[in-house]
Each structure stands twice: as structure tokens, then as C-alpha cells.
Amino acid sequence: MTKIEKIVLSYSGGLDTSIILKWLQETYGCEVVTFTADLGQGEELEPARAKAEMSGVKDIRIVDLREEFVSDFVFPMLRANALYEGQYLLGSSIARPLIAKHLVGIAREVGAHAVAHGATGKGNDQVRFELAVNALDPSITIIAPWRQWNIRSRMQLLEYAEKHHIPVPSDKRGEAPFSIDANLLHTSTEGKILENPAEVVPDHVYQRTVDPVDAPDTPEIITIGFERGDPVSVNGKSMTPAALLTELNGLGGRHGIGRLDLVENRFIGMKSRGIYETPGGTILLAAHRGIESITLDRAAAHLKDEIMPRYAELIYNGFWFAPEREMLQALIDQSQTFVSGEVMVRLYKGSASVISRTSPLSLYSADLVTFEESAIAYDHHDAEGFIRLNGLRLRSWAARNSR
Numbered sequence: 001m002t003k004i005e006k007i008v009l010s011y012s013g014g015l016d017t018s019i020i021l022k023w024l025q026e027t028y029g030c031e032v033v034t035f036t037a038d039l040g041q042g043e044e045l046e047p048a049r050a051k052a053e054m055s056g057v058k059d060i061r062i063v064d065l066r067e068e069f070v071s072d073f074v075f076p077m078l079r080a081n082a083l084y085e086g087q088y089l090l091g092s093s094i095a096r097p098l099i100a101k102h103l104v105g106i107a108r109e110v111g112a113h114a115v116a117h118g119a120t121g122k123g124n125d126q127v128r129f130e131l132a133v134n135a136l137d138p139s140i141t142i143i144a145p146w147r148q149w150n151i152r153s154r155m156q157l158l159e160y161a162e163k164h165h166i167p168v169p170s171d172k173r174g175e176a177p178f179s180i181d182a183n184l185l186h187t188s189t190e191g192k193i194l195e196n197p198a199e200v201v202p203d204h205v206y207q208r209t210v211d212p213v214d215a216p217d218t219p220e221i222i223t224i225g226f227e228r229g230d231p232v233s234v235n236g237k238s239m240t241p242a243a244l245l246t247e248l249n250g251l252g253g254r255h256g257i258g259r260l261d262l263v264e265n266r267f268i269g270m271k272s273r274g275i276y277e278t279p280g281g282t283i284l285l286a287a288h289r290g291i292e293s294i295t296l297d298r299a300a301a302h303l304k305d306e307i308m309p310r311y312a313e314l315i316y317n318g319f320w321f322a323p324e325r326e327m328l329q330a331l332i333d334q335s336q337t338f339v340s341g342e343v344m345v346r347l348y349k350g351s352a353s354v355i356s357r358t359s360p361l362s363l364y365s366a367d368l369v370t371f372e373e374s375a376i377a378y379d380h381h382d383a384e385g386f387i388r389l390n391g392l393r394l395r396s397w398a399a400r401n402s403r
Contacts, residue, residue, distance in 0.1 A: 004141060006112040008033045008103055010129070013048025015168060017118045019157060020145045021055050022164050024116055027149075032116075033059040035106050037099050040066045040184025040242065051167075061106060065098060066184055070241035073098050073320075074185050078284055079229040079339075080304065080332045081292075082312040087262055089278045089285065090315050091186025096125055097320035100132030107140055116143040124266050128318035135321035178205065184245055186258075186278040197263050197273045208249065208277040212256030212350030219348035221355070222251060224287045226343070229336025231284055245280045252279025255347040267317040283345060283352045290343040290354035294362040300335050307331070 007024055011017045011034035024032050034052045038045055045062050052060045073094050084090055103115045115133060119125035121144070130142050151157050161168050179191040187207050193199050203211060225233035232238060234247050252258050258279035266272055292301060307328055314325045341359025345352050368378060 004028050004030055004114045004143075006031045006033065006110060007114045007116050007143060008035055008107045008110065008112045009116045010099055010103055010118065011036050011048060011052065012118070013045070013051045015161065015166070016157075018051055018055070018166050019161055019164075020116065020118050021052070021057070022166060023145055023149060023160075024143065025055070026164075028143075031059070032057060033106060033110055033112060034061065035099075035103060036060075036062045037095075037102060038062065038064045038066060039069050039095055039098070040246070041182040043182075059110065063102060065102065066242040067240060069095065069098055069184060070245050074245065074281070075230045075241060076329060076333070077315060078281070078288055079336050080308055080311050080328075081285060081289055082308060082315060083285075084312045084316040085262075085264055086309075087260055088264060088274075088276065088316075089186065089260075089281045090312060091183060091276060091278055091281070092125070092181050092188055093128060093316045093318075094185065094320075095183050096128035096318065097132045100129050101136060103129075104133055104136045104140060108137070112140075114141040114143050116145065118146070119144065120146045122268070122270070124268065124316070124318070127267055128320075131318040132321055180207075182207075184242060184249070185281050186276055188277075189275040190272065194273050194275060201261055201275055205275055206259065206277060209253045209259055209279055210256045212259070215254065215256040215349045217349075219346050220251065220255060221344055221346050222283075223342050223344050224248075224284070225341075226288070226291045227340045229288070229292075229333070229339040231287070245284075248280030248283050250279075251347060252283050252352065253277075255279075256350040257347060257352050258282035259350065283347070286352045286354055287343040287345050288339075290345070290357045291341050291359060292339055294357050294364045295339045295341065295359050296335065297363065304332065304335055 007028060007030060009017065009021055009024060009032050011021060013036060021032060021034065034048070034057050036045055036048045049060050049062060077090060077094050082090060084093070106112070107115050117126070117129045119129060126144055126147070130144070133140055133142055151160060158168060160166075177192070178189050178194070181188045189205050189207075194201065194205070223235050224231050225236070230241075231244055234244060239247060258277055258281065260276040260278070261273070262276060263271055263273045296304070311325065311328045311332070314320070314322065314328070319325050338361040340361055341357065343354055344356035346355050
């Protein structure tokens with residue numbers, strides 16, 4: 001093996017990655033570069049710089065990736081209406097390939113032979129990070145401390161921190177806190193009481209959304225503009241991707257939209273329960289399906305719905321950079337050529353309901369569907385032959401069964 005002389009660590013500045021940073025320095029005796037991604041998690045990131053400096057790190061990278069995250073990862077996924085197991089909007093899953101992309105990019109820039117992450121050996125994120133790195137640069141060594149070190153309990157983790165003078169916040173002492181992952185698309189919470197799927201979620205777990213019961217009693221109606229499948233404006237105001245999602249997060253959170261209590265099937269084989277809040281994404285999913293309903297051909301729309309579960313599963317399992325995901329993306333993106341227009345959405349007590357959709361490229365024809373006399377020639381007798389041909393195999397099947 002090539003001697004590892006420099007490592008790039010995906011670093012949040014939290015307790016776990018602070019311990020991992022020290023462990024890497026101690027174990028490999030080499031320089032560690034820290035990389036902190038600003039994905040809109042809503043936390044002050046400068047403390048991460050201060051903690052890295054305290055640990056002797058010379059090269060500290062804090063990179064604002066909010067626009068890239070939404071435009072190049074979230075929006076392509078929303079074009080597919082992607083939902084894992086029919087419910088989950090993939091907020092954690094879609095962030096991992098972006099982080100991996102920049103880990104690899106920084107490693108190449110600084111001449112590092114290895115990258116490291118803080119994902120545990122039981123979760124999906126270890127798979128997502130490492131499959132992405134494999135696809136982007138198979139020559140890079142991946143270090144996963146949770147699978148390599150001899151720390152086996154939370155008590156040992158805290159003892160290691162005390163031994164190496166790593167500050168332990170008061171909320172990290174005692175019982176393990178909730179495991180929280182946040183970015184501009186969502187917040188997810190796992191652990192503690194949530195590990196029992198029979199337990200009702202305490203209201204304090206939710207961070208971005210009010211309880212729908214306590215949401216305003218008056219509905220709020222908003223208009224979202226789309227161009228080629230991507231949202232570009234809210235209430236007539238053009239916005240950048242990150243600004244638009246931020247705006248919808250605020251609107252959705254105020255109306256209690258986007259809460260999900262889900263028991264999901266992890267790729268590695270176990271079931272886990274997560275509490276997700278995706279207010280802006282939930283609104284966008286409803287609005288996108290609304291504009292597609294008048295601009296997509298029937299067969300194209302149905303084909304998209306058929307491949308969506310496969311596409312969502314690829315993202316969930318960590319195959320964003322795999323050729324099959326890119327092939328499906330090309331098909332999905334082609335379908336969005338004429339998906340432009342405006343959708344009105346009513347926000348009310350946990351729901352985002354489409355109430356109007358318009359497009360200059362609409363396939364909807366009032367003349368065809370009206371019960372009144374139509375300006376477009378439609379011969380009702382044509383339906384007789386259509387039904388008769390489609391019923392041919394059913395008549396043959398029924399005749400055989402009656403013998």
C-alpha cells in the first residue's frame with residue numbers, strides 16, 4: 001500500500017469528527033486537511049474552523065455549496081419526482097455524493113492519498129460516501145474510523161475525548177443525544193426514543209415545522225413558476241435555486257408541511273426509523289407533478305412513474321455517480337423539455353394542494369374533453385372499434401375459461 005502522507009476529512013466540527021480528526025493525526029502521523037460543507041444546515045460553521053485550528057490543522061476548507069447542492073443535485077432528483085419507498089424525499093441521500101465530489105476534488109488539489117468520513121458502520125452513509133469516491137477516483141484510499149478503531153461504546157468515545165482534551169459539550173454527556181442530519185432540503189432525526197417505532201414522536205423533535213394542528217387557520221396560496229422542469233420563481237419573483245428552496249422551507253414550515261415518520265429499509269439490511277422534515281421539497285413535489293399533469297404526454301408520464309422507484313433506490317443506495325443513474329437521468333431530463341408554466345398551491349395545516357396549473361405548452365384541450373359541441377372533430381363512434389379491439393383478448397380468454 002502507498003504510505004498515506006495526507007488525508008482529507010469530511011469534518012462537521014461536532015464531537016464525533018473532532019475525535020476522528022485527533023485519531024487520524026495520532027494513527028497515521030500525517031497532515032489532515034478538514035473539509036466542511038455548507039449545505040444550508042442552518043448552523044454557524046466558523047466554530048468548526050476554530051476547533052480544527054485548536055487541533056493543529058493548517059489547511060481548513062469551509063465551502064458554501066448551497067447553490068450547487070440545489071441546482072445540480074436536488075433539482076435533478078425532483079425532476080424525477082423521486083420518493084424512496086413511496087415516501088422519503090431523500091434529503092440525506094442526495095447530499096452525500098456532493099460531499100464526496102468535493103472530498104475527492106480537494107484530495108486531488110492538495111495531493112492527498114486518502115479521504116476520511118465519520119459515518120458509522122451501521123448506516124447507509126458509509127456506503128454512499130464510499131461508492132461515490134470509488135466512482136470518482138478509485139485510486140484514493142478511504143478511511144472509515146468507525147470500522148477501524150477499537151472504540152466500541154459511547155463511554156469509550158467520551159473517555160477518548162477527555163484523554164485528548166477534546167471539549168465535550170454538556171448536551172453530549174450522559175444519554176446519547178438524537179442523531180440529527182440537516183441541509184437545505186431536510187432535517188432528519190434518529191435515535192433515543194425514536195428507536196422504538198411504537199413510541200409517538202415528542203413534538204420537540206421537530207425543528208423546521210409547526211404542528212399542523214397549530215398551523216394558521218387561514219390557507220396561504222402561492223404560485224411557483226417552472227422552466228424545463230425546474231422551479232424558477234415564487235409568486236412571480238425569480239430566485240436562485242437555493243434562495244427558492246429557502247423561501248419554500250419558510251412557507252412550508254409555517255404551515256406544518258413536510259413531516260414524515262418513516263420506518264425504512266436500509267441498504268445494508270436493517271430497518272430504521274427516521275423523522276424527516278422536508279417542507280420546501282414537499283411543496284415542490286406537489287407543484288412539479290401539477291405542471292407535468294398538463295405538459296407531459298400520457299405514455300411519457302407513466303414511464304417516468306415506472307422508473308421512479310428504481311431511480312430513487314439508486315440515490316438511496318449511493319449510486320448517484322453510477323452509469324445506470326446517469327442513463328435514467330438523461331431520460332428524465334429529456335422528458336422535461338416542455339415542462340414549463342405556473343402552478344398555484346394551497347398551503348394549509350400540513351398539506352400542499354395544487355389548485356391551478358397553466359402552461360403555454362399545455363397538452364390539455366378543453367375542446368376535446370368538453371361535454372358540449374366541440375370545435376375539434378371527435379367521432380364518438382371511433383370509440384366502439386377501439387373498445388372492440390382492446391376487448392378481443394378478453395373475449396378469447398373468457399371463451400376459453402367457459403369451456
